Amino acid sequence: MNRNQLNIRLMSGNEACAEAALIAGMRFFAGYPITPSTEIAEILSRRLPKVKGVFIQMEDEIASMASVIGASLAGVKSMTATSGPGFSLMQENIGFAIMAEIPCVVVNVQRGGPSTGLPTNPAQGDVMQARWGTHGDHPAIVVAPGTVNQVFEWTIKAFNLSEYYRIPVIMLLDEIVSHINEKVILPDPSSLAIINRKHTTKMPGEYIPYQNNANMVPEFIEFGLGYHYHVTGLSHDESGFPTNTPGIVNKLIRRLNDKIEKHRHQIIKLKTEFVDDADTFIIAYGSTARSAHFVARMNRAKGIKIGFIQPLVLWPFPGKEIADIVKNAKSIIVPEMNLGQLSHEIECACARPVISVNRVDGNMITPEDILERL
Amino acid sequence: MSFRYEIRLSGSGGQGLVLAGQILAEAAAIYDGKNATQSQSYGPEARGGSSRSEVIISDEEIDYPKAVSIDLLLCFTQEAWNKYGRDLKPGGILIIDSDFVTEPKDRQGAVYALPIAAMAEKAIGRSLVANIVALGLITGITGIVTKESMETAIQSRVPKGTEKINLKAFGCGFDKAIELKTN
Numbered sequence: 001m002n003r004n005q006l007n008i009r010l011m012s013g014n015e016a017c018a019e020a021a022l023i024a025g026m027r028f029f030a031g032y033p034i035t036p037s038t039e040i041a042e043i044l045s046r047r048l049p050k051v052k053g054v055f056i057q058m059e060d061e062i063a064s065m066a067s068v069i070g071a072s073l074a075g076v077k078s079m080t081a082t083s084g085p086g087f088s089l090m091q092e093n094i095g096f097a098i099m100a101e102i103p104c105v106v107v108n109v110q111r112g113g114p115s116t117g118l119p120t121n122p123a124q125g126d127v128m129q130a131r132w133g134t135h136g137d138h139p140a141i142v143v144a145p146g147t148v149n150q151v152f153e154w155t156i157k158a159f160n161l162s163e164y165y166r167i168p169v170i171m172l173l174d175e176i177v178s179h180i181n182e183k184v185i186l187p188d189p190s191s192l193a194i195i196n197r198k199h200t201t202k203m204p205g206e207y208i209p210y211q212n213n214a215n216m217v218p219e220f221i222e223f224g225l226g227y228h229y230h231v232t233g234l235s236h237d238e239s240g241f242p243t244n245t246p247g248i249v250n251k252l253i254r255r256l257n258d259k260i261e262k263h264r265h266q267i268i269k270l271k272t273e274f275v276d277d278a279d280t281f282i283i284a285y286g287s288t289a290r291s292a293h294f295v296a297r298m299n300r301a302k303g304i305k306i307g308f309i310q311p312l313v314l315w316p317f318p319g320k321e322i323a324d325i326v327k328n329a330k331s332i333i334v335p336e337m338n339l340g341q342l343s344h345e346i347e348c349a350c351a352r353p354v355i356s357v358n359r360v361d362g363n364m365i366t367p368e369d370i371l372e373r374l
Numbered sequence: 375m376s377f378r379y380e381i382r383l384s385g386s387g388g389q390g391l392v393l394a395g396q397i398l399a400e401a402a403a404i405y406d407g408k409n410a411t412q413s414q415s416y417g418p419e420a421r422g423g424s425s426r427s428e429v430i431i432s433d434e435e436i437d438y439p440k441a442v443s444i445d446l447l448l449c450f451t452q453e454a455w456n457k458y459g460r461d462l463k464p465g466g467i468l469i470i471d472s473d474f475v476t477e478p479k480d481r482q483g484a485v486y487a488l489p490i491a492a493m494a495e496k497a498i499g500r501s502l503v504a505n506i507v508a509l510g511l512i513t514g515i516t517g518i519v520t521k522e523s524m525e526t527a528i529q530s531r532v533p534k535g536t537e538k539i540n541l542k543a544f545g546c547g548f549d550k551a552i553e554l555k556t557n
Contacts, residue, residue, distance in 0.1 A: 294438035
C-alpha cells in the first residue's frame with residue numbers, strides 16, 4: 001500500500017510543511033541542509049522535479065536566500081528552510097526581500113542556540129531574531145504553529161500572507177513540532193484558498209514597480225516578460241531607483257511598515273480555549289502550547305478556571321488582543337523554551353507582570369514545569 | 375480519566391527505534407483509528423549515542439507528546455535501562471534485550487528478558503531487524519495495536535524490497551510473545 005495516497009496520514013511537521021508548500025503552489029526551493037529542518041529539503045528534492053519545480057542545494061544559506069529572492073522575482077513561489085545558524089546567515093537577504101517587497105517563505109526550525117548550540121534539541125530562542133534579526137525599521141510576519149495539523153494549515157497561510165503583502169514570511173517551528181509524527185487529515189486541495197500576488201495589467205513602459213496602492217502593496221510583474229525595472233536594497237522611489245530625498249524615503253519606510261501594521265487584524269490569529277470564565281491564563285506558542293494545553297485541560301477537569309491562549313502569529317504581535325482577553329486575570333503564565341522573549345512583550349502589552357516559565361536545556365517544557373508555578 | 379498509553383523505545387542511535395516508533399504510531403493512529411504521536415530524542419551522532427523514541431496512544435487529542443508515566447519500556451542497551459528505568463511506572467511492562475541489558479534487580483512488574491537481536495539474527499539472518507522483532511513482542515504482549523494494523527504499517531514504512539524480511543521479523547517477535555503468554 002502507498003501511504004502517500006491516504007488523506008489521513010501519520011506525518012511529521014517537516015513533512016506537512018513540504019506537502020502544504022507544494023499545495024500552496026511553491027515550485028522553487030533553495031537551501032542548505034541543517035538539523036532539524038533537513039527533512040523539508042529531502043522531501044522537496046524528491047517531489048519538486050515531479051511537478052516541474054526546481055530544487056537546488058546551494059553552497060550556504062546566504063546564497064540560498066539570494067536564489068529564493070531571484071526565483072520569486074521571476075514569478076515562482078519560493079521558499080527555503082533552515083535552522084538557527086542558517087537563519088542567522090539569511091538575515092541580510094531577508095532584509096533585502098523586505099525592502100524590495102519580494103514574497104517568499106523562510107522556515108526556521110529552532111534548535112538550541114546561540115551559535116551551533118544543540119543541533120538535535122528543541123528551543124524557541126529565535127522569537128526576537130525572527131522579528132528584528134535584520135537591521136533597520138522593518139515589518140515582519142512570523143507564524144508559529146504547534147501541531148502537525150497547524151503546520152499544514154499555516155504553511156499555506158504563510159504563502160498566502162507573503163503573496164498578498166509581498167513580504168518574506170517567517171515560519172518559526174521547533175524540533176518538537178518538526179519531528180513529531182501525528183495524525184493529519186489532509187484537506188481536499190481544491191477546498192483551500194490559495195492567494196497569488198497581484199499582477200499588474202499595465203503595459204511595459206506604463207508600469208511603475210513600487211507605485212503605492214489602496215492596500216499599500218504595489219502590483220507585481222515578473223521578470224522575463226519584457227518589463228524592465230530596478231530592484232534594490234537601497235531606499236528607492238516608486239520607479240525602484242535609489243533616492244536620498246527625505247520625503248520619499250520617509251514615505252517608503254512608513255508604507256512598508258504600515259502595510260503590515262494597518263492590516264494586523266487580518267493577519268494575527270489567537271487560538272483560545274476555556275477563556276470565558278478563566279482567572280488564570282497560560283499563553284504559549286509553538287510546541288510549548290501543547291504542554292500548556294495539557295495543563296489547562298487537566299485542571300479544567302478538576303474545576304480549576306484556567307484559560308489557554310495560543311498566538312499562531314507572533315509578529316505582528318497580538319498584544320492588544322491578548323491584553324483584552326486577560327484583563328481580569330489573577331495570574332498570567334507564559335512558558336517558553338527561551339529566557340522570556342515573548343513574556344516580556346506580553347508584560348508590556350498587558351502592563352503587568354507575568355510568570356515566565358523558561359527552559360534553555362534542550363528539553364521541552366513539561367506540564368510539571370508549568371504546574372509548579374500555578 | 376480517558377485512556378493514554380505511553381511507550382518508550384530506547385537504545386542507541388542506528389538501532390531503528392525512531393522507525394519502530396513511527397510504525398507503532400501509524401498502526402495505532404491510521405489503521406486502528408485511535409490517536410497517536412511519535413516523538414524522539416537523540417544526539418547528533420548518526421550511530422551510537424543514546425536514542426529514544428516515544429509513542430503515546432490515546433482515544434482523545436494528544437497535546438503533550440512526551441511520556442509522563444511509562445506503561446511499556448523497551449531497552450536495547452544497558453545505558454538505556456540505567457537512564458530510563460526509573461521512568462517506568464510501577465506495574466509497567468519492561469522488555470529488554472537480555473544479551474545487552476543485565477536483568478534489572480528488584481524490578482516489580484512484568485519483565486520480558488529476551489535475546490532480541492540474537493532472535494533476529496537466528497530467524498532472519500540479520501540482527502538489524504531487532505527493532506521489528508521488538509515490535510512483534512510489543513504487539514503480542516500488550517495488544518495495544520492490532521497485528522493486522524502493524525503489518526500494514528510495516529509494509530508502508532520499511533524500505534522497498536525489505537517488506538518480506540521485516541514481516542517475518544515481526545512474526546517472530548509476535549509468536550514468541552504469544553508463546554510466553556500462554557505458558
